[in-house]
Amino acid sequence: MWATAFLAIAVVVCAVGSDRSLEDKGRVELQRVRELSQQPRYGECWSRALEKIQSSCKEFSDDVQSKIALSFTHCHLQRSGRSFPDCPEDSDVKTCTQDMDPVAFNTYTEFFTHAHSICHYLQSERWQQKAESTIHRLTESSAGVAEQLASTQRMAEDLVVAQSAALKSQESILRNGEELKSTLQDSTQGLRDVFVEMRHSAQEQQVAFAEIFNRVAFLQSFIMSETHTFSSLFYNALGFGASFFLTSVRRTAGARFFLFGLVALNIYLERMICKTVLESEDHGFQQMEKIAFLVGLLRKFMVLIGCLVLLYFALRYRNISRESLEILKELKETRSDLQQALQKAECLSASVDEWKRSRPKHWQSKWEERDDSLVVLHPSSVVNAALSTFSASPDTRHYETRSTSEAQKRRQRHTSGSRTRTSSVTVYSVLVDDNEPRYSLRSRKSLNGPDVRGVKD
Numbered sequence: 015m016w017a018t019a020f021l022a023i024a025v026v027v028c029a030v031g032s033d034r035s036l037e038d039k040g041r042v043e044l045q046r047v048r049e050l051s052q053q054p055r056y057g058e059c060w061s062r063a064l065e066k067i068q069s070s071c072k073e074f075s076d077d078v079q080s081k082i083a084l085s086f087t088h089c090h091l092q093r094s095g096r097s098f099p100d101c102p103e104d105s106d107v108k109t110c111t112q113d114m115d116p117v118a119f120n121t122y123t124e125f126f127t128h129a130h131s132i133c134h135y136l137q138s139e140r141w142q143q144k145a146e147s148t149i150h151r152l153t154e155s156s157a158g159v160a161e162q163l164a165s166t167q168r169m170a171e172d173l174v175v176a177q178s179a180a181l182k183s184q185e186s187i188l189r190n191g192e193e194l195k196s197t198l199q200d201s202t203q204g205l206r207d208v209f210v211e212m213r214h215s216a217q218e219q220q221v222a223f224a225e226i227f228n229r230v231a232f233l234q235s236f237i238m239s240e241t242h243t244f245s246s247l248f249y250n251a252l253g254f255g256a257s258f259f260l261t262s263v264r265r266t267a268g269a270r271f272f273l274f275g276l277v278a279l280n281i282y283l284e285r286m287i288c289k290t291v292l293e294s295e296d297h298g299f300q301q302m303e304k305i306a307f308l309v310g311l312l313r314k315f316m317v318l319i320g321c322l323v324l325l326y327f328a329l330r331y332r333n334i335s336r337e338s339l340e341i342l343k344e345l346k347e348t349r350s351d352l353q354q355a356l357q358k359a360e361c362l363s364a365s366v367d368e369w370k371r372s373r374p375k376h377w378q379s380k381w382e383e384r385d386d387s388l389v390v391l392h393p394s395s396v397v398n399a400a401l402s403t404f405s406a407s408p409d410t411r412h413y414e415t416r417s418t419s420e421a422q423k424r425r426q427r428h429t430s431g432s433r434t435r436t437s438s439v440t441v442y443s444v445l446v447d448d449n450e451p452r453y454s455l456r457s458r459k460s461l462n463g464p465d466v467r468g469v470k471d
Contacts, residue, residue: 235292242305246284249313253277260324269327273320280316284309 257273260266287308291301 238302238305239288239292242284242288242309246281246309250277250281253280257320264333265328265331266324268331269324272323272327276316276320276323280312283312287312 254274254277257270257277261268261270261273288305291305291308294301
């Protein structure tokens with residue numbers, strides 16, 4: 015540290031001695047410029063030139079030196095009353111000096127040298143201030159280092175004393191360590207034996223705890239299973255009861271088997287869910303939550319299916335007894351209509367007999383042949399057959415019209431119901447030979463006549 019300080023001081027002294035003459039010249043010229051800047055008439059020009067040289071000497075170059083010399087030349091010629099060419103701030107030096115007269119150029123050359131001396135003086139003065147500040151800091155640092163070295167020496171002496179005491183303590187500790195080593199070996203062996211016993215005891219306790227945990231887990235699963243069983247039995251018993259009461263009416267009686275099947279399927283699926291969840295490795299509360307969630311979802315699904323089945327059977331229900339009663343009423347009305355038609359046919363047959371007796375005899379044989387060839391399968395067919403054969407009789411046509419209108423009115427009343435079955439009137443015309451047995455409507459006996467051939471009109 016001291017060597018560095020002495021070296022810096024020597025460098026400063028050598029630099030100061032070599033440039034002393036240049037600094038003196040620069041100091042004289044700077045003092046002269048400062049005095050000129052204080053003049054009242056032309057002091058402003060010299061003040062601007064002085065500010066320029068103080069601000070431009072930090073980055074000193076030929077161009078900067080030339081511009082400083084031009085500023086000084088302009089102020090000197092202005093003070094002497096001589097002309098000076100126009101030279102803006104941003105113009106080139108050559109442009110400003112090419113139009114100068116010899117006097118102005120000589121003045122410019124002199125001030126060019128003075129500018130160098132002044133800048134050198136300013137830089138040396140600034141550097142000297144920095145050097146003095148640096149030397150002062152080095153001196154303070156050297157004093158601090160000297161104090162630290164003295165303190166370090168004292169600390170080293172104290173450290174030697176402490177090391178001596180520590181050495182004695184270490185020797186004592188070493189002796190105590192040997193004794194402690196033997197003691198620790200004995201203690202370690204004892205602790206090893208204790209740890210072995212504790213390990214055996216811990217293994218036995220672990221086996222016991224495992225057995226206890228297994229029993230507790232079995233008890234938990236048993237309680238959960240039984241609880242779910244009781245709740246499932248209660249719920250499904252309610253399901254059976256609800257299914258029975260809902261299907262106790264005829265409209266939904268057909269859904270009873272399906273609802274009972276859904277309840278039985280729900281019991282089976284709930285048992286399977288409970289068994290599957292209890293066999294998993296989840297914790298107890300997680301198993302309970304999972305069972306409750308899945309069983310609740312299953313029950314909602316089964317209730318939905320049961321409602322749909324019940325609704326389906328209720329909508330598709332048909333009352334067979336009511337339909338049978340309506341059919342029976344229709345049959346009774348048909349029977350009464352048949353009886354009335356038979357009575358009218360008998361009356362018509364009597365009127366036809368009277369008409370035949372009034373006709374000539376050569377028509378009687380023809381009437382008998384035609385009459386014997388008719389086979390009546392329905393009472394109303396007698397009327398139609400007789401009218402189609404004997405359409406010339408006025409009495410017969412009038413009676414036929416009246417009986418037909420009454421039958422149509424009765425048939426319209428009969429077909430006004432929602433489910434009526436109208437019976438169509440069918441007339442069979444059968445050709446009977448003379449050699450085959452025949453059936454006579456008047457005598458209601460079988461006669462011999464020709465072969466029978468049936469043709470359905």
